[in-house]
Amino acid sequence: MEPQLSPANLQHIRVSPKFRELEVRRSRLVWALCAIVLAAYYGLMIVVAFWPDALHVPLSEGRVVTIGVPIGAAIILLSWLLTGLYVYRANTAFDALNEQILREARP
Amino acid sequence: MKRLVLATATSLLPALTSAAALAAPAVSAAEKQPLNVPAIAMFFVFVLATLGITWWAARRTKTANDFFAAGGGISGFRNGLAIAGDYMSAATLLGACALVYGRGYDGLLYVAGFFVGWPVLLFLMAERLRNLGKYTFADVISERLDRTKMRSFAALGALTVVFFYLIVQMVGAGELVQLLFNVDYDYAVVAVGVLMMVYVAFGGMIATTWVQIVKAVLLLLGGTLLGILALAEFGFSFEALAARAVAAHKSGIKIMGPGTLLADPVSTLSLSLGAVFGLAGLPHILMRFFTVPNAKEARKSVFYASGFIGYFFLLSFVLGLAAVVIVGTDPQFFQGGKVGGALIGGGNMVALHLAKALGGNLLFGFLAAVAFATILAVVAGLALAGAAAISHDLYANVLRKGRTSEKSEVRVSQIATLGIGVIAIALGLLFKGQNLAFLVALAFGIAASANFPVLLLAMYWQGLTTRGALWGGLAGLSCAVVLVILSPAVWKAVLGNPAAIFPYDHPALISMPLAFLVAYVVSKLDTSAKAASERAAFGDQYVRGQIGLGAVAAAKH
Numbered sequence: 209m210e211p212q213l214s215p216a217n218l219q220h221i222r223v224s225p226k227f228r229e230l231e232v233r234r235s236r237l238v239w240a241l242c243a244i245v246l247a248a249y250y251g252l253m254i255v256v257a258f259w260p261d262a263l264h265v266p267l268s269e270g271r272v273v274t275i276g277v278p279i280g281a282a283i284i285l286l287s288w289l290l291t292g293l294y295v296y297r298a299n300t301a302f303d304a305l306n307e308q309i310l311r312e313a314r315p
Numbered sequence: 316m317k318r319l320v321l322a323t324a325t326s327l328l329p330a331l332t333s334a335a336a337l338a339a340p341a342v343s344a345a346e347k348q349p350l351n352v353p354a355i356a357m358f359f360v361f362v363l364a365t366l367g368i369t370w371w372a373a374r375r376t377k378t379a380n381d382f383f384a385a386g387g388g389i390s391g392f393r394n395g396l397a398i399a400g401d402y403m404s405a406a407t408l409l410g411a412c413a414l415v416y417g418r419g420y421d422g423l424l425y426v427a428g429f430f431v432g433w434p435v436l437l438f439l440m441a442e443r444l445r446n447l448g449k450y451t452f453a454d455v456i457s458e459r460l461d462r463t464k465m466r467s468f469a470a471l472g473a474l475t476v477v478f479f480y481l482i483v484q485m486v487g488a489g490e491l492v493q494l495l496f497n498v499d500y501d502y503a504v505v506a507v508g509v510l511m512m513v514y515v516a517f518g519g520m521i522a523t524t525w526v527q528i529v530k531a532v533l534l535l536l537g538g539t540l541l542g543i544l545a546l547a548e549f550g551f552s553f554e555a556l557a558a559r560a561v562a563a564h565k566s567g568i569k570i571m572g573p574g575t576l577l578a579d580p581v582s583t584l585s586l587s588l589g590a591v592f593g594l595a596g597l598p599h600i601l602m603r604f605f606t607v608p609n610a611k612e613a614r615k616s617v618f619y620a621s622g623f624i625g626y627f628f629l630l631s632f633v634l635g636l637a638a639v640v641i642v643g644t645d646p647q648f649f650q651g652g653k654v655g656g657a658l659i660g661g662g663n664m665v666a667l668h669l670a671k672a673l674g675g676n677l678l679f680g681f682l683a684a685v686a687f688a689t690i691l692a693v694v695a696g697l698a699l700a701g702a703a704a705i706s707h708d709l710y711a712n713v714l715r716k717g718r719t720s721e722k723s724e725v726r727v728s729q730i731a732t733l734g735i736g737v738i739a740i741a742l743g744l745l746f747k748g749q750n751l752a753f754l755v756a757l758a759f760g761i762a763a764s765a766n767f768p769v770l771l772l773a774m775y776w777q778g779l780t781t782r783g784a785l786w787g788g789l790a791g792l793s794c795a796v797v798l799v800i801l802s803p804a805v806w807k808a809v810l811g812n813p814a815a816i817f818p819y820d821h822p823a824l825i826s827m828p829l830a831f832l833v834a835y836v837v838s839k840l841d842t843s844a845k846a847a848s849e850r851a852a853f854g855d856q857y858v859r860g861q862i863g864l865g866a867v868a869a870a871k872h
Contacts, residue, residue, distance in 0.1 A: 219854065249428065253424075253428075264573075274571045280420065298614055
């Protein structure tokens with residue numbers, strides 16, 4: 209178990225520059241990625257609702273597969289790749305910063 | 316057939332959409348499958364293996380941390396598999412395939428909507444949840460707020476979701492087993508309930524986790540095998556498969572683009588809000604984040620879980636299209652041999668018929684056993700989440716105010732598991748043959764409108780007070796319940812009124828924003844001294860949530 213730090217220590221961490229940096233960088237990434245995923249999905253759903261014919265266009269002349277298929281699959285793939293991106297950033301850069309904060313906080 | 320697929324489409328996918336379709340047509344004796352020996356043999360192998368796992372897990376379960384969180388020692392990869400196992404119910408296998416079979420491209424759009432909940436869960440919740448909680452999500456929301464009130468609220472939210480979800484699974488299990496194994500519905504429900512009690516009461520989270528992992532691996536293997544066999548029929552060309560599907564389907568080329576299923580933007584928005592944010596309020600999914608050693612592994616689990624789930628969703632699109640060609644043109648799968656009529660066993664049999672067409676009785680038996688294993692694993696996860704809410708939240712923290720031993724906490728949850736099992740069996744028998752699509756809407760609606768808003772605000776918003784959280788959560792919960800009662804699925808389909816008062820089957824569009832609004836306004840208006848101290852305590856919680864200081868460590872063994 210980590211030693212329980214007193215509220216004073218936690219207050220101290222909260223105003224430290226490293227913690228501020230972690231906080232800002234992480235929340236910037238989190239909100240950007242959330243926005244991309246939700247915009248991609250709801251963007252597609254808006255097309256489905258108002259311009260469904262746009263997704264019925266064949267991939268190329270004479271083919272049956274429409275552009276809608278790779279776009280639909282891409283929503284799933286993109287969402288998954290972005291979780292990968294977040295995990296990679298968080299497990300390397302953010303965790304390194306996190307480790308420094310914890311080290312400095314130890315009495 | 317069309318009606319069945321519609322019923323499938325209007326309910327939410329992961330929680331056995333098939334229950335509605337399976338339950339709707341009473342299965343006549345003539346329709347039942349003949350006794351399927353390979354299926355039953357494989358099913359027994361699975362049951363014996365999982366009982367072996369339970370016996371092994373029971374010997375390793377010594378502390379409350381072992382029982383509720385598997386000692387916090389599950390790796391990110393294994394937990395990812397287990398999360399996928401918890402999330403992918405029989406409906407994901409059977410329902411998604413049936414949806415693509417009936418609706419083509421709309422089925423792909425539908426599952427994509429469920430998928431986007433995963434990145435959101437990771438970005439907003441996973442690490443803070445792991446850093447702040449111990450066994451249940453109530454740990455996080457009661458941290459700086461009133462312990463008794465918030466725990467009681469969280470237990471209410473968790474238990475309602477668990478029970479609605481459980482009923483659907485039990486009824487689905489009964490129908491499925493009756494259909495697949497030619498075993499009586501009542502026996503099937505009792506068997507599912509008893510096995511669930513054994514896994515959870517004796518093996519706790521360790522057994523539950525491994526049952527999920529085994530099931531997820533079986534599901535992925537079975538699906539992949541089916542996918543390879545299906546694609547081989549078309550020379551591994553998706554274009555060839557699509558061309559044949561278009562030629563065979565009654566809607567023709569229309570199945571390769573959006574149809575009518577998700578054409579109404581408001582209805583689709585309400586459905587997807589429930590699917591995306593409901594995920595972040597499902598107690599059995601949230602509980603899985605406490606089984607990993609730290610935030611790093613918690614994040615990895617979502618990456619692996621969503622990889623498996625996304626793969627399976629894409630696979631079901633391929634399987635559904637293949638079934639259009641292979642099952643949809645073969646008279647042996649239709650009642651009376653009439654191609655284009657009703658499928659034998661109902662709309663959700665598509666994947667199983669496909670297995671039979673591609674791999675004979677053996678593959679059919681394997682997939683049937685996997686479908687049943689899937690139900691068992693999901694109900695075990697639900698029962699454990701319910702038992703944790705009763706013992707950790709209600710008994711240990713509300714009733715005994717934290718003055719209790721680990722031993723008695725585990726004992727109470729074992730008793731609670733038995734209670735949940737008995738109630739689940741009783742409800743499963745009671746709701747036999749009912750159309751339960753609305754219960755799934757309700758479970759996700761409540762998860763998205765009560766559990767999720769309170770949890771999110773507790774972690775992110777300094778201004779949240781106990782009063783605001785309670786009012787907001789209860790407003791979301793009751794609004795979701797009322798709207799579902801007034802929706803077409805209950806008001807029209809169950810109660811037999813000519814028209815529904817609320818036009819949409821899914822309540823989240825109204826109930827989720829309402830929960831946030833009420834929580835915000837009531838918190839803002841709360842000028843009590845207690846509210847001030849609750850706001851002041853946010854800073855410490857915020858720091859610990861970010862950096863994991865003081866987070867529960869993994870047990871050493």
